[in-house]
Amino acid sequence: MKLVDLRCVTKAFGQVVAVDRVSLSIQGGEFVALLGPSGCGKTTTLRMIAGLEVPDQGEIRLAGKGVFSAKERVVVPPQKRNVGMVFQSYALWPHMTVFQNVAFGLQVQRKPRDAIRREVRTALAYMQLEDLERRYPHELSGGQQQRVALARMIVARPAVFLMDEPLSNLDAKLRTEMRAEIKRLHRDLNATTVYVTHDQLEALTLASRIVVMKDGTIQQDAAPSTLYERPANLFVAEFVGSYPINLIEGQLVEEGGRTCFAHPEVVVPTKLSLPAACGEVVLAIRPEDVVLVQDAVPPPAEEGGPLPATVKAVFPAGRETTAHVDVGGRTWTIICPKGTAVEVGERVDLFLPSARILLYRRDTGELVDEGSSDT
């Protein structure tokens, strides 16, 4: 069942279009992350689902019920949408205790007093906040405040959880901890969740589905693995990934009956069976997919390459060592295989396995694919 359904939703602030004809369907139990840089429209989209912003165009349905329709002039206010939201700032009410904060939603629902007490206590216990119910928000640590915000949301049992960058105010260690907490929450409650973040790692680790946005439009809507493995366009390719994806420009040519990526320094055979008409493209490859070859090691048999490069910097980090290398004026990041030692200034050869390369049209930035250009 489509729990959240946006159709062609558009929202402009003055002359700036914040969200441009966005369509999005979310099934019950999904954990969808809206991912993008600041100003991409992800928060506005979330706020439109919550009802805190009124779209200019389009239609929004929650649990099959129309909550917004520009055509039919329907606007259901947030308080009648049965959504729960965690704000970036937590938005805990500073004049209420933890207990009062959490109880608020139940009080609005006019639940009986002891039911409220019971449910609040359960929620607080679930978030490990039992001993803090009489405290005021300013007496809590950042992580505790975050837990209160989550407890406050879950206790009201909304149909959809909306979270707006909930972890951005926490330090790295707490962030990891809270990420696990949110994951647990989703697993235990199986609540449909829409999660806004600019942190791709957060999105990749938490979400069952990621919607990447830029300039108010959806760039790609896919499962985390797809998103990482086959970014729909250059923007997504560059935005997703802990290390920047490596790029190099060239042409698609036909060589020996195969479609190959051609660059003055290297030719990489592809798995495409397209005519050469595609022309100018950009080759993209994740750092972990680049194969580094030092003089001593014999070249692999079938891979594209060798592509000569010069080591510019080396970053040993215990588990793995990364290096920045110069490839024809572009800086690439590569991950050195265990046991290899590279030095700054060293000349190395890179091989680009055909199965791992991604090709994008230079004019539109779209992925060059067998089927349609859309994923």
Next chain:
Amino acid sequence: MKLKSVGLAAVVLLLFGLAVTLAGEQKIDAETEAWLRQFKLGPYQEPTLYELALAEGEVTIYSYSSRVHKFAATFEARYPGIKVNAFDMDSGEILTKVLAEQRAGRFSADVIYLKDPAAVVAELYEPGYVFNYIPPDIKHLIPPQYQEPLLVHHISLDVFIYNTEVYDTTPITNIWDVTRPEWRGKFLMPDPLVTTEYIEVLATIVQNADAMAAAYEEAFGSPLVLSPGVENAGYEWIKRMLGNGAVIVRSTDDVSNAVGAPGQAAPPVGLTAFSRLRDKEKNPQLAFDVAYGMGPVLGVEHQVVVAVVNRAPHPHAAKLLIQWMMGDDHGGWGYEPYFVFGNWPTRIDVSPPPRAPSLSDLAYWNTDADFVWDNYAKIVDFWTLNR
């Protein structure tokens, strides 16, 4: 309040009824009956003002002076059953309030009691917003010039004063002395633009320009040469007085306190209300007196008028109150709050308060309401331009 009035009226009517019934016991034929009725005798005798006022139950007065509360208290004691609603505010505020009420048809004031007769006559009397009332019993005791167009309650003087600790007699003997270099920056007067009765004073000085010119010649021995563009000797005095660094203060007590403060080496002189001399009773250290013997005059008169407001809701009580304020005809206490140093009753049968000089012994100029009214703006503008 309404109910109470109705109740009182009922009582009064009942009393009349009773009187008629009692009279009925007399043997009276129809002709006598007609005669009694014609001449309002026997059962037809008219109710007194008090009885009529009692039926109204209350009276509302807007007064320029806070002493209204004192005569209101004695009035309520003398005429039980009639409550006085006393408001005290500036004369200008009374004008504003009455004008607004009259225009809106909200008739709430009965009596107004205020200064600035020029404005009262032009803005309230002439449009028919207030009317004159002279208590008949004392009409003969008030000189005609104080009866028209509105009854003058009392008069006051604005006079020149000096410090008696330093000077045995007045150091200024001519009104032009304050323009002399030795009094540069040493003459104080209230700001006429704020204490507006001093516009009347200035207007009166302007009106007496000829006497002012003569006084100049007397003081300096040569005829006055008017500055370019200045109309007459009165304006010339204002110009030179201001040009001589006159200090403009806010109110009359600022003048008397500055002139009269003890321990000054070179105290200033000033123009202030005669009645400020009363302050010496409250603070005996103040040492100042009126510059008796000033020429051509020691000051200027101003009048305080009293009137009944158009369609006053309590007209009889209004009349009774005015009668009381004027001191009625058998020595009531109504006038008492104004029987003080610096106020002169307009009644000829009342002599000034103890130690106060008689008005007839003082040289002062009368104000002319018409002249003040006609020249008001001109004098204000002249003052503004020259200060």
Next chain:
Amino acid sequence: MRNSHGPGRRFGALWRGASCKVRTPQFVLAAALLAVLAVFVIIPVVRIAVDTVVWQTGDVRLSRDAVPGSLTLFHWQRVFRSPLTSHLLTTPLVNSILVGVGTAALSLALGGLLAWFVVRTDMPLRRVAGTLAVVPYMIPSYTLALAWLTLFKNQRIGGTAGLFQYLTGVAPPDWVAYGLFPTVVVLALHYYPFVYLLISNALASVDTSLEESAEVLGAPRSLVLRRITLPVVLPAVLSGVILTFSRAIGAFGTPYFLGSPVRFFTLPTMIYSNIGMRFPSTANILVLVLIALSTILILASQKVVGVRRSFVTISGKGFRRKPIQLGRWKYLALAITASVVLFAALLPFIMFFWQSVMEYAGTYSFSNFTSAFWLAPAGTRLTEGEPGLLRNPEILRAAWNSVRLSAAAAFVAAVLGSLIGYAVVKGRGTLISKAIDQVSFLPYLIPSIAFGAIYLNVFIRQWGPIPSLYGTFLLLVLTCAFRNLPFAARSGVATMMQVSGELEEAAQTFGAGWFYRFRRVVFPLTLRGMIVGFSLVFMTTMRELSLIILLVTPQTRTLTTMTMRYQEQGFVQFANAITVVLVVMSVIGVWAIRKLGGQSGGY
């Protein structure tokens, strides 16, 4: 903050999504507020403007051509193009601007410094200082002017020399005793509590971690103050500047007492004298000039705040507050605070009290002591039969009236002010928000007596659905509430600007309807600001005189009218004693308000 909104605000859509927004409670509220303001503010101002082009009855004195009631441009020509222009307009205008700028600057320095000391540092006696710091505002400003004269007057205006000359033998020069300098100092000492209240309120809600993080980065304290603290309190600072500037350019008593001896006249002087002489048209034109002057300032400040956007400091993220250690400087801070409070509050207060226990005014000796003016039974000779203040039922009734009126007016103003703050901040960028913001400030610029006169003329008769309010207590309350609404509205706006919108939105997502979340969330969070607004209006109304003189009835006589009465009769002691009572009542009132508010708003 909601970063995706930035561009939208900057381009400032007039009616954001107008088609769909019309039915939101915020819009309904804004429209209702605008309607209320239209009746109680816009109509009076229009009335003022219209009066300037209509001959009034008293104008017959100005021109023989005057036909009361018909149209004329005479008054505008008289003010703007006549030989009188420089005396009537130009010079007073320049003087007023000087007074306004000077007062605003000095108030900002004093109020800002004191607020910082009290709220953010470890200065000793902070709590006491915090309470005393607002006392100067409770003392009528003209009395402070009189205190200044008592101290610094020279013999220019005659009388005894001031205390300074008596002690040092040196006569203060005219510029110290009279004119611009003392006017600015006295007004600043009187009005700095505005700035103090607003800034301390803002500082109290600054997340100190902002400052700490800057300090961690090695920024010197002065830089932290300038770059972190100041920007956060900027809305409050601007509100304070606008309030003090506008009040200073509209002040009458102080510039008059201190200025007139050297013929230093300001616009209010001209306005008051023209009202007194009943040339209302001239006065009203000058009022419009004052309004224009402040409007320019407000527009300019809106530009500043508008561009820098909001500094939301009460966010849903709790924070800790840690006082700044001043070290040995804390005694200097205490000395500065103490001398300001002493000079502006205690000294005048002690002088009034002293002068109320003198048998003969002006003699400072023990043999001259009397308690008659406080305690004498009726019939005492010294007091001309008047009973002592504390035995006088009329005084007690007047005191009760003062409290009743002040509390009622303050309540109305505080509630309206809070709603205005809410409507203005929620709808920031929209036309209606700007309109409410502007209009709610207008009454501030209209002199009291003119405001009273307009209300008299407008509400004396039935007016549409509004019955004639003339002579009712309600009219007094409304007059005082709307005249002083700007205090409450500024305070409301400043407070709302600090409350993050997300706090209300959070409540909204939990299904709370507008009234519910206003009651449970918005109201408690803005309570502190409401209390500030309430206190300001309460204190101001306590000593209001000329505003209500035209509207009072004997039953509604207030303490201030009694002061005037005694002053006129030469009973300086009674007048001073009433001033003492007024100040004490104000202090108790404000303390009580704080106490009550503190319990519910203490987070």
